[in-house]
Amino acid sequence: xxxxxxxxxxxxxxxxxxxxxxxxxxxxxxxxxxxxxxxxxxxxxxxxxxxxxxxxxxxxxxxxxxxxxxxxxxxxxxxxxxxxxxxxxxxxxxxxxxxxxxxxxxxxxxxxxxxxxxxxxxxxxxxxxxxxxxxxxxxxxxxxxxxxxxxxxxxxxxxxxxxxxxxxxxxxxxxxxxxxxxxxxxxxxxxxxxxxxxxxxxxxxxxxxxxxxxxxxxxxxxxxxxxxxxxxxxxxxxxxxxxxxxxxxxxxxxxxxxxxxxxxxxxxxxxxxxxxx
Numbered sequence: 001x002x003x004x005x006x007x008x009x010x011x012x013x014x015x016x017x018x019x020x021x022x023x024x025x026x027x028x029x030x031x032x033x034x035x036x037x038x039x040x041x042x043x044x045x046x047x048x049x050x051x052x053x054x055x056x057x058x059x060x061x062x063x064x065x066x067x068x069x070x071x072x073x074x075x076x077x078x079x080x081x082x083x084x085x086x087x088x089x090x091x092x093x094x095x096x097x098x099x100x101x102x103x104x105x106x107x108x109x110x111x112x113x114x115x116x117x118x119x120x121x122x123x124x125x126x127x128x129x130x131x132x133x134x135x136x137x138x139x140x141x142x143x144x145x146x147x148x149x150x151x152x153x154x155x156x157x158x159x160x161x162x163x164x165x166x167x168x169x170x171x172x173x174x175x176x177x178x179x180x181x182x183x184x185x186x187x188x189x190x191x192x193x194x195x196x197x198x199x200x201x202x203x204x205x206x207x208x209x210x211x212x213x214x215x216x217x218x219x220x221x222x223x224x225x226x227x228x229x230x231x232x233x234x235x236x237x238x239x240x241x242x243x244x245x246x247x248x249x250x251x252x253x254x255x256x257x258x259x260x261x262x263x264x265x266x267x268x269x270x271x272x273x274x275x276x277x
Contacts, residue, residue, distance in 0.1 A: 005272045006268045006269060006270055006272065007028055007030065007268070007269040007272075007273055008028075008029070008266065008267070008268060008269075009026055009027070009028050009042075009046075009266075009267050009268070009269050010026065010027045010028075010029075010081075010085050010263055010265065010266050011024055011025070011026050011027075011046075011048070011263070011264050011265035011266075011267075012024070012025055012026075012027055012080075012081035012084055012085065012261050012262065012263050012264065013261065013262050013264050014076075014077035014078070014080040014081045014084070014213065014215075014244070014259060014261045015077060015080065015213040015215070015238070015244030015245065015246055015259040015260070015261070016213075016242075016243075016244050016245075016259075016260060016261070016262065017114065017260045017262065018262060019262050019264045020242075020264070021242050021243060021244065022077070022212065022213050022242060022243075022244040022259075022261070022262075023049065023077040023211065023212040023213035023214070023242065023244060024048050024049070024212075024264070025048060025049070025050050025051065025052060025075075025077050025078040025080075025081040025082075026042075026043075026046040026048050026050075026051040026052065026078075027051075027052045027054075027078070027081050027082050027085045028042065028051065028052065028053045028054070028269070029054055029055075029082075029085060029086070029089075029091065030053060030054065030055040030273060031055060031056070032055055032275070032276075033055055033062070033275070033276035034053070034055075034273040034274055034275065034276055035273075035274040035275065035276055036071075036276075037274065038271075038273055038274040039051075039053050039064065039066055040066055040071075041271075042066075042269065042271075043066035043067065043068055044068045044069070046068075047068050048068075049067060049077075049208045049211050049212070050065045050066065050067060050072070050075045050077065050078040051065070051066050051078070052064070052065050052075070052078040052079070052081060052082045053065075053066070054082055054100070057101060059099060059101070060098070060099025060100060060101060060106075061082075061086075061098070061099065061100050061101065062100075062101050062102075063079065063082060063100040063101065063102050063107070064102070064103070065078050065079075065102075067203075067206050067207045067208055068207050069206060069207035070206050070207065071103075072182075072206060073102075073103040073104050073153060074102070074103075074104040074120070074121075074216045074219070075215070075216055076118060076120065076214060076215015076216040076217075076218070076219075076257055077211075077213055077214065077215050077259075079100060079107060079109065079118055079215065080109070080116050080118060080215060080257075080259055080261055081261055082098070082100070083098040083100075083109035083111070083116050083118075084116060084261035084263070085263070086098050087111055088263060094111055095111075097109070097110050098110075104120075104121060105121065107119060107120060114260050115247075115258050115259070115260055116258065116259060116260070116261060117256050117257070117258040118215060118256070118257040118258070119254055119255075119256060120215070120216065120219050120254065120255050120256075120257055121219060121253065121254060121255070122219055122222065122223055122250060122252075122253050122254055122255045123149065123154065123219040123220045123223075124220065124223040124224070125147035125148055125149050125154070125155070125156075125157050125220050125223075125224065126147055126148060126149075126150065127145065127146070127147050128146055128147065128148040129146070130143060130146040130158075131179065133175050133176070133178045133179050134146070134156055134158070134176075134179060134184070136172060136175045137171050137172045137173070137175040137176035137179070137184070138158070138169065138171065138172075138186075139169075139170065139171065139172055141160060141165060141169065142161075143158045143159060143160060144159040144160065144161055145157075145158070145159040146158050146159075147220075147224065148181065149181075149220070151180075152180050152181060152182065152205075153182055154181060154182060154220075155181055155182050155183045155184060155185050155201075155217065155220060156179065156181050156183075156184045156185070157184075157185045157187065157220050157221070157224055158184060158185065158186045158187070159186075159187055159188060159224075160186055160187070160188045161188065162188050162189075162191070163188050163189065163190055163191045163198050163239070164191075165186075165188060166186050166187065166188045166198050166199065166200055166239060167198075167200075167239050169186060169200065171184070171202055173202070173204040173209050174204075176202060176204050176205075177204045177205050179205070181205070182203060182205060182206065183201055183202055183203030183204075183205065183206070183208075183211075183217075184201070184202045184203075185199055185200075185201050185214075185217045185220065185221060186199060186200050186201075186202075187199040187200075187221060187224070187225075190237060192237070194235060195235050195236065195237045195245075196225065196229070196234040196235050196236060197221065197225050197234065197236055197237075198236070198237050198238070198239045199214075199217065199218075199221055199236065199237075199238055199239070200238060200239060200240055201214040201217045201238070201240075210240055211240070212238065212240045212241070212242040212243070212244065213238045213240065213242070213243070213244030213246070213259075214238065215246065215257045215259070218236060218246060218248045218255060218257055219255045219257075221236065221248070222234065222248050222249070222250050222255045223250060223255075226250050232249055232250040232251075233247075233248075233249045233250075234247075234248050234249070235247055235248075236248050244259065245259070246258065246259050247259070
């Protein structure tokens with residue numbers, strides 16, 4: 001199958017119900033596989049925290065995510081954005097489940113009115129002592145708890161004493177970049193009665209100093225707060241400058257992440273896709 005001369009690209013704000021908030025992602029729905037070089041170039045051009053590329057396969061869609069500098073193995077907001085586009089553009093019927101084959105296995109999304117629910121793997125972390133680089137990156141803040149996944153593909157999760165600490169934190173990103181981790185999640189109990197916990201997510205190692213709203217971080221946040229609070233169903237708020245609300249739930253070895261999304265831009269990529277090598 002020949003590739004088209006142009007590709008429609010969408011920009012979607014995820015984990016929000018109105019434009020210019022939540023986390024923006026670009027979405028390219030392709031007809032066939034394309035080269036990694038081309039996808040990396042498009043992601044760098046879009047310069048968003050993530051650009052999603054998907055094409056149909058026998059049982060759903062192959063889905064990959066790229067930051068402006070690297071490919072990532074799991075991304076919540078760009079998956080939410082991809083599912084939103086499949087339904088909004090009529091590629092999938094509203095009642096159909098979106099099935100995404102990814103480097104993190106099969107991920108699914110379902111739609112209920114204006115809400116989209118992602119089914120992601122739970123990623124519990126283990127308590128560790130905070131390494132010096134982490135403490136320095138927090139600029140002297142003393143964490144309540146530190147957990148870690150144990151590899152450069154996972155995150156440090158840091159519990160801070162209060163929501164105010166989470167909101168006001170100004171990390172040392174150069175120091176944070178030295179950590180053997182994908183990123184750093186900071187979290188605390190919420191001070192609002194209708195929200196359980198708040199968080200922020202920093203990933204300078206992959207070119208994103210702060211991600212506005214991070215679905216995948218909640219794969220670790222949910223089991224963390226489940227252990228501390230003794231419940232499995234939460235309303236979470238990411239308190240970045242743009243901010244976003246997520247409804248999240250632990251279900252066995254999976255985490256259900258629900259949010260809304262709005263399309264804010266549709267355009268044409270004038271650089272034709274390059275076939276996969």
